[in-house]
Amino acid sequence: MTIKEAQTAVDNWIKTYGVRYFSELTNMACLTEEVGELARVMARTYGDQSFKAGEKPNLGEEMADVLWVLLCLANQTGVDLTAELQKSIEKKTKRDVTRHRNNPKLNQ
Template identity: 65%
Template sequence: MTIEETQRLVDEWIHTVGGGYFSELTNMAVLTEEVGELARVISRVYGDQVAKEGDLRKGLAEELADVLWVVVCLANQTGVDLTKAFEASLEKKRNRDKDRFKKERD
């Protein structure tokens, strides 16, 4: 699935099942919540914290997908083409950081 297809499928779901987008501010809060849930899994699986019962009922893949969902919602409702935005970000990193980590690789 391409990023463009992802944006289209999310938009289709939002308009046919979801009842419309939450406001941008609400989606930003939801994104923060989802990132927190992702952090909980990371800190308990890869970090030093010990999971309590129920902490890991949702796994890493599901939490990452939840974060992606909200990012796509924000992009859709603000008119951002994530394919173009990601390509521009990648190009910026290619130019800005092309020698940045060279010493570490040698």
């Protein structure tokens, strides 16, 4: 699935099963919440925290939840994420082409 197809799939789901998109501000709060849930799984999987008894982490599910809300926000605000991601990659390529090559922390 391409990013554009994902944006369309989310929009179709909202139109078919949802009443409407939540407001942009509500979705921003939802995105923050989902990123927090992803951070919790990351901290407990790769960091120093322990999982709670009975907790069943699913890293992919948490990432997909973040992506879902991000796609909602893009749809609501008219952002073409495919085009914006391409621009971001080009910007980083020009800006950072040699930036990290001599970073001793990355060359260990």
